[in-house]
Amino acid sequence: MNQYLEFAKRLEACLPQEKILIDEPMKNHTNFKLGGPADIMVLPSSQSELECILSQARQEDIPCFIIGNGSNLVVRDGGIRGLVIKLEQLNQIRVEGDCIIADSGAELKKLSDLALTHHLSGLEFACGIPGTLGGAVFMNAGAYDGEMSHVLESVTIVTPQGEKQVLTRDELELGYRTSRVKTRGDIVIQARMKLTPGSYDSIQARIADLTKKREDKQPLEYPSAGSTFKRPVGHYAGKLIQDAGLKGYEHNGAAVSDKHSGFIINKNNATAQDVLELIAFVQKTVRDLYEIQLDPEVLIVGEDLKQN
Ligand SMILES: Cc1cc2nc3c(=O)[nH]c(=O)nc-3n(C[C@H](O)[C@H](O)[C@H](O)COP(=O)(O)OP(=O)(O)OC[C@H]3O[C@@H](n4cnc5c(N)ncnc54)[C@H](O)[C@@H]3O)c2cc1C
Structure with a gap:
């Protein structure tokens, strides 16, 4: 049960109802095409709308997460609690x-x-x-x-x-x-x-x-969040992953791109869990072989899916 419905109603003082979305799937707002629901998503199109939303959220202590185009995000399958403020319409x-x-x-x-x-x-x-x-x-x-x-x-x-x-x-x-x-x-x-x-x-x-x-060079034909890992000092993440034999490696719907090993892609309806497991597997393989830690460049946010 979404515990923020009353809050969503009060947000109508800040912006029109059609710009307040309830239980909005984050997979519709991330380049990776994955992620569970945001309890509430708002789409302000002016600074005054944004200021009103922020002040309302602060007063009621509602957690807020800002997104732009969602092109650097892995949102976990349980989604994001509280308020997601998407700023794509604030674009003068x-x-x-x-x-x-x-x-x-x-x-x-x-x-x-x-x-x-x-x-x-x-x-x-x-x-x-x-x-x-x-x-x-x-x-x-x-x-x-x-x-x-x-x-x-x-x-x-x-x-x-x-x-x-x-x-x-x-x-x-x-x-x-x-x-x-x-x-x-x-x-x-x-x-x-x-x-x-x-x-x-x-x-x-x-x-x-x-x-x-x-x-x-980049697998632009597949959903992704760009380079998955930061560049470790003195190395290239993609080269280390390729040298470790992981080019094209698939895990459920997620895969290391066979065009650029630095990209993990959503090849076939991957869940965030598939992507996160593949990230962990790549990190472990590279660490075991080369004693180099690969830190994610993508931002991992939200909650895991609750098991019933
Ligand atoms: C195919 C592909 C290629 C890419 N190539 C590059 C590249 O060459 N170089 C590069 O640096 N990145 C690259 N990226 C990653 C990404 O596009 C960039 O990091 C981009 O700047 C993220 O912008 P966004 O609006 O999509 O942010 P989002 O993914 O929506 O958010 C990213 C983070 O920024 C925060 N954020 C967003 N807007 C605001 C705001 N107004 N105020 C405060 N915080 C905010 C969010 O809270 C989140 O933590 C690539 C991604 C893809 C999919």
Whole structure:
């Protein structure tokens, strides 16, 4: 029985009823196509809606989890208790001189395309990352020598205590796939990115080159959450997994991609449990062979399915 139904009713003071979803399957909101239900999911499309939801949740001490595009998530099969706030509709973008200012739900691909249109360089790396700006700040997302830390000028956040703050890049504590948003539980509302004027043709050529590299090397035809593991210092996760003989290895519906061993994919209706068991098996095999620990880059959240 969903214990948050009364709370969901009270949220109607913040946003229209059709943007409040009950027992919403997370598999419909993750790139991996897996995960059990969120008790309540809300889809705010303005900062005032979001602020109202956060204040209501804080007052009633309701657990909150933010998602963008769900492209870096493994949500367990029992789903997420409390409130999931999906920010994809909070997605206004504007250009001011060499800067792009965007809401957290803006898609990276759209930002990269817009930068190209305005002959601005710096976001080419982001063209193939299927996430939103908020998720990218959280992870300091990066690829092919580019990362968010190179372009972020400032970010507007709400702290877990409900205080709105504007942080400079230095205050964001950006590191390899981390930030203070991740370590302190802030919520990204908006970010300002400073880009460099460039030639349309060379920006476009770089985007085309990176897109081709991704299409050639990554199993984009299957659901996944991107690279499953972080890069261990001095090694590549994909190479270690391949050398361990696990390329293409299948476990129920989950598999190590045979195109890129650094990706675990949902090959055939995998459950989160299948993926998590395969992650554990890959970690153990690599640890036993090479004494190297592979830490997940994907974020594992939610509850296991309760056994009756
Ligand atoms: C095919 C594929 C390729 C990928 N390639 C790359 C790559 O090259 N480089 C790379 O870095 N990543 C890559 N990723 C992973 C992923 O796309 C990025 O990490 C992306 O930035 C996640 O954004 P999202 O909006 O989907 O976040 P989600 O998956 O929705 O959330 C990820 C985390 O961010 C938090 N979060 C999201 N929005 C906010 C917000 N507004 N405020 C606070 N916290 C928030 C969530 O709570 C969650 O903990 C890839 C994924 C796939 C499927």
